[in-house]
Amino acid sequence: MTKSSTYPVSARGPADHEVRDQIVVAATEHFSHYGYEKTTVSDLAKAIGFSKAYIYKFFESKQAIGEMICANCLRKIETEVGAALAETDLPPEKLRRLFKATTEASLRLFLQDPKLYEIAASAAMERWQSVLAYEERIQTLLRDVLQAGRQTGDFERKTPLDETAMAIYLVLRPYVHPVLLKNSADHIEEAPARLSNLVLRSLSP
Secondary structure: OOOOOOOOOOEOOOOOOHHHHHHHHHHHHHHHHHOOOOOOHHHHHHHHOOOHHHHOOOEOOHHHHHHHHHHHHHHHHHHHHHHHHOOOOOHHHHHHHHHHHHHHHHHHHHHOOHHHHHHHHHHHHHOOHHHHHHHHHHHHHHHHHHHHHHHHOOOOOOOOHHHHHHHHHHHHHHHOOHHHHHHOHHHOOOHHHHHHHHHHHHOOO
């Protein structure tokens, strides 16, 4: 599989420090109750029981904390999608599962918790690095499926691979981007199957 980006975050201190994890867990809970936009680092410090200065030893800003929470959420989606794709060796079925699993995991994660959805929405609108890395990873996963399908003869080979992958990603993107996903929720049940079937017909050799 092609090497893809990690999830960069603006963290300070030792990478494996337990306090950083404590801050992220507490911040996730706090944001879930009070919302990301309305919470300040001072609010977090009071809720966690640390000083504001101590939190800044591990994160340079509130956004840096949000970045790590966002990255954790996106890893969950990617793990679920990867597990779904691993259940089959057939490239066309992998593509169907990519559409279905990505949409279902994104909807469940982004929309079940309205307060945490605020973080995802901010991350997407402001193009945080964690979101950019996630989008790149999904595109890489898509290119891998397309490349496998070309090798098995399931997919056409005339169109440049990167062009094909980007076009299909743009079809999938309304169900990956949290803000667009919220606006596409009315068609969420039938959309993955219909869109993936349309894409598969366009890939026919």
